[in-house]
Amino acid sequence: xxxxxxxxxxxxxxxxxxxxxxxxxxxxxxxxxxxxxxxxxxxxxxxxxxxxxxxxxxxxxxxxxxxxxxxxxxxxxxxxxxxxxxxxxxxxxxxxxxxxxxxxxxxxxxxxxxxxxxxxxxxxxxxxxxxxxxxxxxxxxxxxxxxxxxxxxxxxxxxxxxxxxxxxxxxxxxxxxxxxxxxxxxxxxxxxxxxxxxxxxxxxxxxxxxxxxxxx
Amino acid sequence: xxxxxxxxxxxxxxxxxxxxxxxxxxxxxxxxxxxxxxxxxxxxxxxxxxxxxxxxxxxxxxxxxxxxxxxxxxxxxxxxxxxxxxxxxxxxxxxxxxxxxxxxxxxxxxxxxxxxxxxxxxxxxxxxxxxxxxxxxxxxxxxxxxxxxxxxxxxxxxxxxxxxxxxxxxxxxxxxxxxxxxxxxxxxxxxxxxxxxxxxxxxxxxxxxxxxxxxxxxxxxxxxxxxxxxxxxxxxxxxxxxxxxxxxxxxxxxxxxxxxxxxxxxxxxxxxxxxxxxxxxxxxxxxxxxxxxxxxxxxxxxxxxxxxxxxxxxxxxxxxxxxxxxxxxxxxxxxxxxxxxxxxxxxxxxxxxxxxxxxxxxxxxxxxxxxxxxxxxxxxxxxxxxxxxxxxxxxxxxxxxxxxxxxxxxxxxxxxxxxxxxxxxxxxxxxxxxxxxxxxxxxxxxxxxxxxxxxxxxxxxxxx
Numbered sequence: 001x002x003x004x005x006x007x008x009x010x011x012x013x014x015x016x017x018x019x020x021x022x023x024x025x026x027x028x029x030x031x032x033x034x035x036x037x038x039x040x041x042x043x044x045x046x047x048x049x050x051x052x053x054x055x056x057x058x059x060x061x062x063x064x065x066x067x068x069x070x071x072x073x074x075x076x077x078x079x080x081x082x083x084x085x086x087x088x089x090x091x092x093x094x095x096x097x098x099x100x101x102x103x104x105x106x107x108x109x110x111x112x113x114x115x116x117x118x119x120x121x122x123x124x125x126x127x128x129x130x131x132x133x134x135x136x137x138x139x140x141x142x143x144x145x146x147x148x149x150x151x152x153x154x155x156x157x158x159x160x161x162x163x164x165x166x167x168x169x170x171x172x173x174x175x176x177x178x179x180x181x182x183x184x185x186x187x188x189x190x191x192x193x194x195x196x197x198x199x200x201x202x203x204x205x206x207x208x209x210x211x212x213x214x215x216x
Numbered sequence: 217x218x219x220x221x222x223x224x225x226x227x228x229x230x231x232x233x234x235x236x237x238x239x240x241x242x243x244x245x246x247x248x249x250x251x252x253x254x255x256x257x258x259x260x261x262x263x264x265x266x267x268x269x270x271x272x273x274x275x276x277x278x279x280x281x282x283x284x285x286x287x288x289x290x291x292x293x294x295x296x297x298x299x300x301x302x303x304x305x306x307x308x309x310x311x312x313x314x315x316x317x318x319x320x321x322x323x324x325x326x327x328x329x330x331x332x333x334x335x336x337x338x339x340x341x342x343x344x345x346x347x348x349x350x351x352x353x354x355x356x357x358x359x360x361x362x363x364x365x366x367x368x369x370x371x372x373x374x375x376x377x378x379x380x381x382x383x384x385x386x387x388x389x390x391x392x393x394x395x396x397x398x399x400x401x402x403x404x405x406x407x408x409x410x411x412x413x414x415x416x417x418x419x420x421x422x423x424x425x426x427x428x429x430x431x432x433x434x435x436x437x438x439x440x441x442x443x444x445x446x447x448x449x450x451x452x453x454x455x456x457x458x459x460x461x462x463x464x465x466x467x468x469x470x471x472x473x474x475x476x477x478x479x480x481x482x483x484x485x486x487x488x489x490x491x492x493x494x495x496x497x498x499x500x501x502x503x504x505x506x507x508x509x510x511x512x513x514x515x516x517x518x519x520x521x522x523x524x525x526x527x528x529x530x531x532x533x534x535x536x537x538x539x540x541x542x543x544x545x546x547x548x549x550x551x552x553x554x555x556x557x558x559x560x561x562x563x564x565x566x567x568x569x570x571x572x573x574x575x576x577x578x579x580x581x582x583x584x585x586x587x588x589x590x591x592x593x594x595x596x597x598x599x600x601x602x603x604x605x606x607x608x609x610x611x612x613x614x615x616x617x618x619x620x621x622x623x624x625x626x627x628x629x630x631x632x633x634x635x636x637x638x639x640x641x642x643x644x645x646x647x648x649x650x651x652x653x654x655x656x657x658x659x660x661x662x663x664x665x666x667x668x669x670x671x672x673x674x675x676x677x678x679x680x
Contacts (some may be wrong), residue, residue, distance in 0.1 A: 019481035025488025032495045065477050070536050073676075092480055092523060095533055096548065097541035113484045114519050117491045153540065153564050156676060162565075163673050195564055211565050211603045212669040 010034075011128045014057040015041035016048040016074070017090070018066040022113070026061070029117035036124060045069030052078045057085060058128045061120075062107070064091040064098060072098075072105045073156045079106030080157065080184060086127040090120070096141040099134070104155050109133035152195050159213065161188045165201070166208030224438045228431050235427035242423070243416055250412040258405055262379070265396050266362055269381035272394055273360075276305050276314055277383065284385060295388065299325040302392065310371040311397055319389035321349045328370045342366050343375075356384035356391040369397045377402075458643040461636075465530070465575050472530035475522050483522070487515045531578070538567040539574050543581055543599055550585045556594055562601040567676070569608075569668050576640045577610050577661060583637055584612040584659045592616025592657060603665065610661045618652040634659070 013036055015023050023041050030036050040055050042048050046069045052060060060078065064071040075087045086108040091098065099110050108127040111119060112135045119135065126133040134142060154162065164174045171185045178185070198204055209216045280298045302314040302325040316325035321338030337349045343366050355361030360383045369376040382393030490512050494504055526532070534542040540562040547558035569577070581599060588594050594616030601610050638648035646663040 017481075018477070019485065021485035022481050022488070023485075025485035025492065028492035029488050029495060032492070032499065065532060065536060072536070092476065092484070092519075093532065093536070095541075095545045097533060097537055097544050101537055101541065113481075114487065114516050117488060117495065153562075153566055156567065159565055159567070159672060160677055163677065210665075211563060212568055212608075212665040213565060213672050215670050 010037040011059060011124060012037050012039045012055070012057040013124060014039060014048075014052060014055055014060045016043075016045070016060060016066070016071065017041075017063040018043045019063075022063075026117075026120070030121065030124075033121050036121065045071060045074035048074050049077055052082060052085060056082060059124050060085060060087045061090045061124070062087050064089060064093055064102075072101050072107075075102065075107050076105035076155055076157045080180065086130075088123055088127050088133070094137060094141070099138055099141060101155075104152065105157075110138050111135045112137065154192060154195055158188055158192050158195070161185065162192050162204065162208055163213050165189070165192075166205045166214045224434060227434045227438075231427055231430045231434065235423055235430075239420060239423045242419055246412070246416055246419065250409075254405055254408060254412075257408065258401065261401050261404070262398075265379060265398075265401070266381070269362070269379070269394060269396060270360070272307060272312070273314075273381055273383055273392065276302065276394070277385075277392065279305065284387065295324075303327040308396075311369060312394065313370075314392060314394045316393075317349055317353065317391045319353065319391070321353070324390065329368070352380055352382040352393055353384075353391050356382035356393065359384075364398070367395070367397075369399070454639060455643075457639065461640060462572060465572070468529040469535070469571075469575075472526045472532060473535075475526040475529070476532055480519055480522050480526070483515060483519050487512065487519070490515065530575075534574055534578055535571065539569055539577055540566045540601065542574075542578050543601065546578070546581060546585065547597070547599060550589070550597075554589050556588070556597055558597045558599060560599045560601075563603055565672075568603075568672050569663075570671050573644050573663055573668060576637075576644060577663070580610060580637050580641065580659065580661045581612060583634070587634075588612075588614045588616060588657075591619060594656065606665045608663045608665060608668075612659045613656060615656040618654050618657050637661075 013030070015026060015038060017023050017026075020043065023043075027038060030038060039057055040051055042051050043066070045066050048060070048062070060075075062071040062075055066074075071089060071091065075089070078085060079087060087106065089098075089102045089107045089110040090113060091110070092113045094112055102110055109123050109132050111123045111133065115135050123133040160178070161174055164177065169177070171182055171189065175182045175185045193199065193204070196204070196207060198207060208214050280301050283294050283298050283301075299316055302316050304327070306313050306327065310328070313327045314325065315323070317323055317337070320336060321340075322334065322336045323332040326332045338347070340348050342348045346365065348363075348365050348367075351363050351365075355363055360381065362379055362381050364377060364379050366375050367378040367380075368374070369378070377398045378395045379398055380393050380395035382391050384391055490508060494508060494512070497504055497508075531542050531545070533545050540560075543562065544560055547560050550556065551558050585597070588597060592614050594614035596615045598613045599611070600613070601608070603609075634650060641648040641661045641663070644663055644667050646661060646667070648662075649660045651658050651660075
């Protein structure tokens with residue numbers, strides 16, 4: 001194999017972890033795998049949004065617990081805007097709620113930090129090929145509490161949009177404020193209505209006020 | 217500061233002293249005044265009697281004047297006629313009569329004691345050691361005068377003080393007198409004296425009443441002040457307790473975060489360094505040394521151990537995903553451990569609550585589940601979180617054996633205590649209630665929506 005061929009096949013990866021030492025250890029391990037290229041890294045969720053838009057990596061290895069914005073909320077916004085970027089959650093948390101929330105937010109896989117570097121490698125490869133990957137202990141958790149459609153909680157993004165709606169913003173205004181497309185807002189709107197089982201705008205507003213999401 | 221017993225005692229003592237002094241001064245003054253007025257009254261009454269006696273006497277004299285004046289001195293018929301007239305002049309019932317003696321003390325007329333007639337009483341001596349008739353004669357000769365002496369009172373047939381008035385009929389050498397008994401004056405005065413005594417008693421009672429009610433009011437005031445003070449102190453203690461609990465939760469959260477996001481991450485990085493070393497050795501086709509293998513295994517154990525401690529201190533899921541997710545996770549752990557089925561219902565929205573309310577409600581669920589595990593012997597638990605009509609309501613229901621919720625009941629076995637939870641919920645303007653029967657227990661915690669309204673926006677939009 002010549003180096004040109006390798007370059008074409010290389011999977012671009014971005015690391016998001018608030019601990020530089022973890023990033024360092026991961027870099028050291030992944031450097032042995034020649035079909036993976038780490039193109040960038042950042043230590044917090046909000047910066048990850050900008051960097052992802054800039055680098056458009058194939059895979060983002062995303063931690064959850066980070067200052068300012070957690071990895072799940074960041075994942076939701078990234079996958080909303082970048083169709084070709086897969087997010088692989090790389091976290092210490094092993095509760096089902098973290099996994100289901102991550103899946104709702106659009107993550108393609110979930111691996112635990114105490115796994116082997118070999119698994120990290122396989123997971124990156126799997127999600128970059130459009131598959132999903134979960135650590136074995138995580139898979140077990142998922143079987144026990146599957147994500148059920150219709151009984152889902154709103155995601156953070158959906159709650160933000162519901163909150164804007166309740167404050168009297170139109171879809172166009174929300175699109176401009178969040179810097180996303182009108183169609184994306186409309187899609188969120190449909191999802192919110194479906195999850196809350198609500199049809200009218202008035203009921204949406206009442207729901208938001210009742211639950212203390214916005215002031216009456 | 218609590219109003220001390222000593223202070224109350226001093227106040228009471230002052231009331232007692234003031235009352236005694238007031239009583240003493242008033243009573244003394246009153247007695248003196250009453251004595252004066254009684255004396256005045258007595259002299260007025262005596263004067264009235266004297267005037268009456270004079271009047272009666274002059275009326276009596278004028279009644280016999282037509283016989284006495286013109287007649288010659290030794291007309292015994294006229295004299296006995298006049299004596300009869302005096303005998304017949306009675307007034308004021310039995311006690312008003314006239315008596316007549318001649319200049320030598322021989323009784324001439326005496327309607328009430330006729331046995332005296334014709335006998336000489338010159339030497340008659342009364343209980344005061346005075347010669348009664350002689351003195352009356354002297355007064356009469358001196359132009360009329362008053363004399364007090366003891367004499368038989370006809371209506372009572374008893375000796376009583378009498379005030380006599382006598383005048384002299386010089387032509388006949390006669391002394392004519394009459395008198396009043398002073399016992400009615402005395403009895404009137406003693407009635408007055410009684411009334412005055414009653415007044416003094418009444419005053420005494422009023423002062424006593426005022427003193428007692430003052431003391432009562434002082435005690436009541438002291439009691440109210442002390443109760444208020446105690447209430448305020450209790451409130452302060454409760455607030456302080458909440459502050460301590462909040463601080464404690466803060467500390468736990470801090471350490472949990474430091475362990476989970478600090479030390480564990482460092483250990484993870486070490487783990488990957490060790491793995492990198494393994495991969496390197498493998499590539500160099502060298503066998504992996506056993507100590508390296510051990511280090512990797514032990515490191516994983518250490519990571520899990522620290523995570524367990526961190527989770528015990530404060531569940532990170534609460535901060536990252538909110539109360540609903542934390543409750544789900546907690547109830548799942550509970551079900552796995554105890555085999556008790558738990559059903560959790562919650563709203564579709566999340567991350568609505570600020571950290572301290574989140575933590576408080578999480579502890580309510582945790583403590584309730586702990587109690588159920590230890591005491592309830594339940595087979596089913598329902599956890600219900602909902603927001604309606606401006607209140608967030610958390611219900612934890614079980615179908616266990618229940619327990620005594622009365623305040624006297626011994627609930628010391630129930631972990632950090634339901635009372636503690638109640639205080640924590642109330643601290644967030646919330647309500648807390650436990651109802652228990654043999655069919656199960658329901659723990660209800662409620663928080664007003666006002667305590668967290670708009671929190672989601674502030675933390676997720678305005679901060680962005």
